[in-house]
Amino acid sequence: MELCLYTSWFSPFARKAALGLELKGLPYRAVDALKRDFRPQLLELNVRAEVPVLTDGDLAIVNSSDILQYLEWRYPEPALYPAAIEDRVAARALERLADHRFDPIVVDCSYWHWADRSDQPPPGLRAAGQRDLEIVLGRLEAALAPRPKPWPFGAPGILECAWFPNLVAVRPLGFTIDEAKFGAVLGWLAAMRSHPVFAADAKRTAAFLKTSSSGDHERKKLFWSGDRMEWLLARGFHHWLVAEIEAGRAAFPD
Ligand SMILES: N[C@@H](CCC(=O)N[C@@H](CS)C(=O)NCC(=O)O)C(=O)O
Structure with a gap:
């Protein structure tokens, strides 16, 4: 299938x-589903x-x-989740930290780097981003510091999948990650950058950015949902969003 x-x-x-998928060594077909002309098909797959949407046969x-x-249930080896139940709970908590706290800050501050717009970020947005990134990275640092190196749960898995895409973008977006404060985070990021699966992902995204055009992909209208709106509203940028x-x-x- x-x-x-x-x-x-x-x-x-x-x-x-x-x-x-790649850490599990599973071959798959990739479809660029945010292309404008793919939208009707994407809506059929996800309201x-x-x-992402994954299809496996039907x-x-x-x-x-x-x-x-799903991948873990269907294709258990190699595992993406840690073996010990308490490590699974810890890894899931850190996955949520990446998805719900870290992603909104990075993405909300990224629009002036790639979207089709000529204005500047609302005053104070970047400073709020730097401050909140440090709070989230502080939580990550505290969780990673006592754990094994380079892989906190023994091998790359859900934690690395969740954190890598946004973590690798932080410095290119102009934010700082202080080595004195975030040594464990930076060591872990370096390990991911030199792992073939993560290195290939970063390369693929860089290549995509060079070739994608506003003809193919929406770059004027920003797509807003859940946590990305919440962070803006919580930091007082509601007028800007309106x-x-x-x-x-x-x-x-x-
Ligand atoms: N909770 C979802 C979030 C997915 C999500 O936010 N996807 C964004 C891209 S990162 C999207 O497809 N946005 C639609 C668009 O940009 O048109 C997940 O974990 O998969």
Whole structure:
């Protein structure tokens, strides 16, 4: 049966699912599902029109965490989850930290680097981003520091899949990660960067960014959902978001 990943090499969550497939050594077909002309088909697979979606024969699995869990059930070896139950709980908690706290900050601050817009970020956004990234990285550092090196749970798995795509983007986006404060995080990032699966992922995304065009992909209207809106609202950027909506520059899940 063919595995097919509906993806975008620009999406941290789609890359997370792809990394899971690749760590398991599973061959799959990749479809660029955020291409404008693919939208009707993507809506059939996922009512929210979000990537990633994995199909395995007749089964369609939506949502990156569900995809990693499915892969583990269906193709158990090599494992993406730690063996010990308490480590599984810890790894899932750190996966959620990446998905729900880290991703919104990185993505919300990234728009001025790739979207089709000529303005500047709202005043204070980047400073709020740096401050909150440090809070989240502090939590990650505290969790990683006492654990084995280079892989906190013995081998790369759900933790690395969830963190790598956004963590590798932090410095290129102009944020700082202080070596004195975040030594365990930076050592772990270096280990991922030199692992063939993660190195290939970073290369693929860089190549995608060079070739993708606003003709093929939406770059004017930003897609807003859940935690990415929550972070903006919680940090007082609600007026900016409302202005984006009123200017017709916001899209939402159907
Ligand atoms: N909770 C979902 C989030 C997926 C998500 O936010 N996908 C974004 C890309 S990172 C998306 O497809 N957005 C639609 C768009 O940009 O048109 C997951 O973990 O898979």
